[in-house]
Amino acid sequence: MATEQMYSVVVPNSPAIPGEGKPRRSVLCPEKLLENYPSIKAGVTITTLYENFLEGVQRAEGGEFLGHRPIVDDVPQAYQWQTYAEVKERITHFGAGLSHLGLAPNNNFGIFAINRPEWTMSELSGYMYNYTTVPLYDTLGVSAIEYIVNQTEMEIVIASADKASIILNMKSTLPTVKTVVVMGDVDQTLLDEAKELNVHVVSWADVERSGREKPVQAVHPTAEDVATICYTSGTTGTPKGAILTHKNFISTIASFHTMAKHGKFFIPSPADTHVSYLPLAHVFERLCQAVMISGAARVGYYQGDTLKLLDDVAVLQPTIFASVPRLFNRIYDKVLAGVKAKGGVAAFLFNRAYNTKKANLRRGIIHHALWDRLVFGAIRARLGGKVRHIVSGSAPISPDVMDFLRICFSADVYEGYGQTEQAAGLSMSYRGDLTPGQVGPPQLCTEVKLRDIPSMNYTSEDKPFPRGEIMLRGNSVFKGYYKAPQQTAETLDAEGWSGTGDVGQWDAQGRLVVIDRVKNIFKLAQGEYIAPEKIEAVLAKHFLVAQVFVYGHSLQAMLVGVVVPDSETLLVWAKDNGLGGKTYEELCAHPQVRTTLQKELTVFGKESDLKGFEILKNIYVTPEQFTIDNDLLTPTFKLKRHAAKEKYSVEIERMYAEIN
Known part of the structure; x- marks a missing residue:
């Protein structure tokens, strides 16, 4: 009888410790954990994210790297591309320009924008000159931006024009900020506002130009140098800044390269294209890009609107699609x-x-x-x-x-797990x-x-x-x-x-x-443990459901839920069930829709092997999507349970009152 393939093994000679399993x-790689990976150039080892970029430049052999769609009169154009060699030249100049603005090795600088070529080039400049990147994102809220900027004593923020305005509006609470580098054009209104606030505003292109005119010798990082301080969005409390070194990223990239050698993963090539739309302020997309770079793949950016993502994808025709x-x-x-x-x-x-x-x-x-x-x-x-x-x-x-x-x-579909x-x-x-x-x-x-x-x-x-x-x-x-x-x-x-x-x-x-x-599992009154994310994942597959929030009070024996119906399928259902002509909002408020959804989800849950105590006993139907903008989702699209509980507290009380 053939034995099943094993994917992991117990670490040799690991001690038995009460209360935990062996690692x-x-x-x-049962004997030694990977730290780095070998270059295609004989005798060279890749140990930092800057060396990882040089590996991409070498493998690309002049090939395309960063692509974006210019918007002309509100119409997105064809993708325009910069090569690996061109980007290397530009980040060399831009990094030198940052040095002229007073940035020194190991200093922190902020990046505040949605995904675009300048985001990645700013980051790569940091890797080249051993600056530390600190991403910002406004979905955390103004108080979190204030917290991050002040904790890292940030003096320079590289931002798109819209985000630069946010920084200037907050200047009274951001005493350390001295310079804002603006991606794209800088309008006079922004310059005038900055002058009043005693903030130096300069365009990305001008910083690049100053570095070209006056080069600076780069001090390259080591594996142990800090590459980024990446703040976790979390679902409650103030954000925490995870200190991540070059080795932290490179060791994971090395893992992918070795897995690929054993046929267990893939390493991109210049023939591959990745669409970049997941927030670069988070490590998942940054790791994805670093892996793409290690194999000299192309990276094409979405135009900035997730509702138009599939339009961008149709034009870009990616070969690699990383998403959530x-x-x-x-x-x-x-x-x-x-x-x-x-x-x-x-x-x-x-x-x-x-x-x-x-x-x-x-x-x-x-x-x-x-x-x-x-x-x-x-x-x-x-x-695509x-x-x-x-x-x-x-x-x-x-x-x-x-x-x-x-x-x-x-x-080939892979599921990754990490934080x-x-x-x-x-x-x-x-x-x-x-x-x-x-x-x-x-x-x-x-x-x-x-x-x-x-x-x-x-x-x-x-x-x-x-x-x-x-x-x-x-x-x-x-x-x-x-x-x-x-x-x-x-x-x-x-x-x-x-x-x-x-x-x-x-x-x-x-x-x-x-x-x-651990913290999302809760106990109902009769002692049953509930994993709400598992239940939500099941119910969200119903054709009438777009989103669902499952809640259970520790003093209650049953679950309730907030359901956002799928607008397209609900309108089709309404037409077939005598409610045609009503708007999506009217349908969400209609008793027949609530009753039908309740019955449908009960049957669907049982068919999907949910236990009796995992079935929703009452629901509230709302047309309002859970989004980042209304603070019900984190920037990585996880439900903010505490925020959802607060928002729907009145409805939750009413649902329990109706059951009891």
Whole structure:
């Protein structure tokens, strides 16, 4: 009888410690954790993000790097590209220009803009001259920007014009800010305002020009130098600045390169294109870009509006698509709702093709000569038609959606798991492993163990699989929180183990399965533990649901929920059920819609194997989406549970009163 392939192994000679399981490492590197990776140039080792960029320049051989769509009279144009060599020249000049503005090695500087070429070039200049980047993002709120700028004693902020205005409006609370470098054109109004506030405003192009006219010898970083201070958005409290070194990022990139050598991942090439739209202020997108750079891939930016993302994707035709479950769930919902609406022969063909390919997945096959062309071509076109690799990160993704992506896009689909505190490098599922619901073994730069959570009955002795809080140690683990020793001590112990706050388990083949967040699990009155994110992931797959927030009070025995219906499918449903002609808002307030949704979600939840206590006993229907702008989502699209609870507190009380 053949033994199952193991993906991780217990670390040799690790001691048995009461209350926790033994640490495990990837089977690809059981002896030594990776720190760096070899260049294609013989005898050269890549140890910093600047060297990683030089590797990209070398591999590109003059090829294209950064692309954007100029907007002319509100109309997006074709992508314009800069080559790796051109960008290298520009960051050399821009970094020197920052030096003329008073920035010295190891000094902090801010970047405040949505994704665009100048964001990446500013960051690369920091890597070249050993400056420390501190990303800002206004979705955290004004108080958080004030906190970050003042804690890091930021003197220079590189910003787009709209964000520069925010900084100037806040100047009275930002005493350290002296200079704002503006990406793009600088209008006179901004200059006049800055002059009154005694702030030096200069264009990005002028800083670049000053560095070209007066070069400065760059002081390159070492592996242990700080690359960035990346503030976590969190769901409550003040943000925490994770101190991440060059080694933290490079060790994870090294893991991908070694995985690729074993056929377990991919390394991009100049023939690949990545679409950059996830916030660069967060480590997931920054790690993605660093991996793209290591293989000399092209990076094309969206035009800045997520509602127009698929238009940009259709033009760019990326081969690599990294995103978050929220977007993949929307694609899944739209496709299945479209199939159901068509019915007849079209639905029959889709279902037959889908079921055939799903059966093939169990044999490791993602392509089908007939169905890929006949049925799934139109779906693949939604992401430009050329996607070969899909990476999902930031939050757990449903196994059904993972299967859907593999079936409809005939692409290798990977699920990554990590946090800001590990430069997004904790684990990654392996190429060819089509088992849904797991996030693979540890990255080759880390080791992972599970620590018991007795209060929740999770232990490393659990059968059949050990469970507990996911802990890790290794080369991707951060140095601590900036100027926050107490918070650092709460997360990092004396031996370098970092707590994640996530509950995980090892499966039979040594892969990690993330169960939920420790702090997001709550207990109902009868003692049942509830994992709301799991329930939300199930219910969000219903064709009538766009978003859902599950809530349970510890003094109550039942769950309630806030549901945002899908506007398109709700309007179609209304037409078929005697409510045609009503607006989306009117439908959300209609008792028949609430009653129908309640019944539908009850049946759907039971069909999806939710337990009785996981079924919503009452719901509130609202047309208002959970968004970053209304402070119900973090910038990485995670639900802010505390904010949602506060916003819907009256409705929650009423729902419980109606049940009781």
